[in-house]
Amino acid sequence: HRRLPAVIPTPxxxxxxxxxxxxxxxxxxxNFSAALTPLLPVQLPSRMExxxxxxxxxxxxxxxxxxxxxxxxxxxxxxxxxxxxGDQLQKSALxxxxxxxxxxxxxxxDGHLDPRSLRFKRNxxxxxxxxxxxxxxxxxxxxxxxxxxxxSLVACGVTMNSLIGIDVEEKRRRTKxxxxxxxxxxxxxxEVEHLNAIPDSELQQQEFIKLWTLKEAYVKALGxxxxxxxxxxxxxxxxxxxxxxxxxIAVETLDSPQNLTNNWQFALLELMGSHYVAIxxxxxxxxxxxxxxxxxLTARKTIPSVEDELVSGTNAVVxxxxxxxxx
Amino acid sequence: MAAASTxxxxxxxxxxxxxxLSTIAVLKLGAPLSFSxxxxxxxxxxxxxxxxxxxxxxxxxxxxVKKQLALPAETLVTGDSKFAALGADSLDTVEIVMGLEEExxxxxxxxxxxxxxxVQDAADLIEELVRKKCA
Numbered sequence: 478h479r480r481l482p483a484v485i486p487t488p489x490x491x492x493x494x495x496x497x498x499x500x501x502x503x504x505x506x507x508n509f510s511a512a513l514t515p516l517l518p519v520q521l522p523s524r525m526e527x528x529x530x531x532x533x534x535x536x537x538x539x540x541x542x543x544x545x546x547x548x549x550x551x552x553x554x555x556x557x558x559x560x561x562x563g564d565q566l567q568k569s570a571l572x573x574x575x576x577x578x579x580x581x582x583x584x585x586x587d588g589h590l591d592p593r594s595l596r597f598k599r600n601x602x603x604x605x606x607x608x609x610x611x612x613x614x615x616x617x618x619x620x621x622x623x624x625x626x627x628x629s630l631v632a633c634g635v636t637m638n639s640l641i642g643i644d645v646e647e648k649r650r651r652t653k654x655x656x657x658x659x660x661x662x663x664x665x666x667x668e669v670e671h672l673n674a675i676p677d678s679e680l681q682q683q684e685f686i687k688l689w690t691l692k693e694a695y696v697k698a699l700g701x702x703x704x705x706x707x708x709x710x711x712x713x714x715x716x717x718x719x720x721x722x723x724x725x726i727a728v729e730t731l732d733s734p735q736n737l738t739n740n741w742q743f744a745l746l747e748l749m750g751s752h753y754v755a756i757x758x759x760x761x762x763x764x765x766x767x768x769x770x771x772x773x774l775t776a777r778k779t780i781p782s783v784e785d786e787l788v789s790g791t792n793a794v795v796x797x798x799x800x801x802x803x804x
Numbered sequence: 805m806a807a808a809s810t811x812x813x814x815x816x817x818x819x820x821x822x823x824x825l826s827t828i829a830v831l832k833l834g835a836p837l838s839f840s841x842x843x844x845x846x847x848x849x850x851x852x853x854x855x856x857x858x859x860x861x862x863x864x865x866x867x868x869v870k871k872q873l874a875l876p877a878e879t880l881v882t883g884d885s886k887f888a889a890l891g892a893d894s895l896d897t898v899e900i901v902m903g904l905e906e907e908x909x910x911x912x913x914x915x916x917x918x919x920x921x922x923v924q925d926a927a928d929l930i931e932e933l934v935r936k937k938c939a
Binding site: 646 | 871872879886888889890891893894895898899902903914915919
C-alpha cells in the first residue's frame with residue numbers, strides 16, 4: 478500500500494503553471510498568490526426558507542486552493558483536519574470546515590465577514606453553533622446550520638430560526654451487516670416491517686439508507702446528542718400517498734405513539750443521482766388546521782471562493798420525500 | 805496567523821498522547837469539531853471504568869474496526885486511534901459496535917455505543933460488560 482503524497486502541501490514559494498491548461502482552475506493558477514475571489518454574498522434565508530450548500534470533493538483538485546482553505550482555519554481546526562488518517566479523509570474534513578465558515582460568512586450579517594474570524598462553540602449537548610461576537614448594537618442573527626459529510630460529498634444546511642439537522646449518504650452505501658439484522662438491532666419494529674416488506678434487495682438497501690439519513694437528520698436537528706434519542710426510540714414513517722407526487726415523512730416517538738410529533742418537518746432529496754440528503758427542520762408555522770407549509774429550498778453547489786452554481790429546480794436536486802418547493 | 809506555522813512539515817498523524825491525557829486534551833481544546841457531535845465533551849466521564857482493557861482485547865477491537873472500514877491489515881490501529889480519524893462515520897461506528905457485540909457475545913446499550921470514540925474506549929467498555937456478565 479503505497480503512501481500517497483499529502484493532498485495538503487506547504488504553500489509554494491513562487492507561482493507555477495497548472496499542469497492541465499484546460500483545467501477550470503487554470504485562471505486560478507495565475508492569481509493564486511493573490512487573494513481568492515471574494516465570496517459572493519447571499520441574502521439571509523427568510524423565516525420559511527432553507528439553504529443547502531454542497532461541495533463535491535472530487536471536483537476540488539487544486540493543491541494551492543486547498544492550502545488557502547487551510548489558512549482559513551484556526552490552529553485547533555487544522556490540527557483536527559490533520560488528525561484524519563489519509564488524504565481523502567483529510568480533504569473532506571477540510572472542505573467541511575471550509576464550507577461552514579465560508580457559507581456563514583456569505584450572509585454578511587456584520588458587514589464583510591472574514592471566514593477566519595468566525596468562532597464556533599458547542600451547546601451543552603455538543604451541537605456546534607456560531608459564537609457571535611457581542612458588540613454594542615450587534616444583534617446576532619438567529620442563523621441555524623448543520624453539516625454532514627461523506628468522502629464524496631460535503632453539505633451544509635442553513636435556516637433562520639429553525640433548528641436544522643442534515644445527513645448525507647451515498648445511495649449505494651452498503652452495510653457490512655445484513656440490513657434486517659441491523660434494523661432489528663437498532664431501528665423500531667415498524668421500520669423493520671417497512672424494510673422487510675420490500676422484496677427487491679437493491680431497493681431494500683436504498684430504503685435502509687434513506688431511513689438512516691432521516692433518522693440521523695432528526696437527531697442532529699434535536700441537537701441533544703444521540704444518547705437522548707437512540708434510534709430505537711423513534712420511528713420515521715414514510716407515507717406514500719397515491720395522490721401526492723412525493724411521500725410524506727413524519728416522526729413518531731415511542732413515548733407518545735398516538736401523536737405524530739408535529740414539530741418536525743422532513744425533506745429527502747436525491748443529489749446528482751448519487752446521494753441521499755435528508756433534512757429535518759423545526760416547524761415554524763403551520764397553515765390552517767395544522768397543515769404544514771412545504772419546505773422552501775434553495776440549493777447551491779459551490780467551490781468556495783471559486784464558483785457557485787444554483788442547482789435547485791434542476792435534475793441535480795430531486796425531491797423524493799417530504800413536501801418541498803425548490804427555488 | 806503566522807505563515808511559519810503552515811510552512812513547516814505537516815505531519816499526517818497526530819502525535820500520540822498517553823491515554824490518561826488524551827481525554828484532558830480533548831476537553832481543553834474545546835473538543836475537535838467533528839460532526840459526530842453526538843459524542844459530547846461529557847462522554848469520557850461515562851467511560852471511567854475501573855479496569856484498563858487487556859492488550860488482546862484492544863487487538864480484537866482493532867481487527868473488527870479494520871474489517872468494518874476495509875483498512876489494509878498492516879494499518880496501525882492502537883488504543884488511541886479514534887474511530888472518526890480512521891474514517892468511521894456514524895453508520896460505521898454502529899456497525900463496529902454490532903461486530904463487537906458478536907465477537908464478545910455482549911450487548912452494548914445504544915447510548916454507550918455512541919460515546920465510544922477510540923479503540924481503547926471500546927475495549928474498556930467490552931471488558932466491563934464481559935466482567936459484569938461473568939460476575
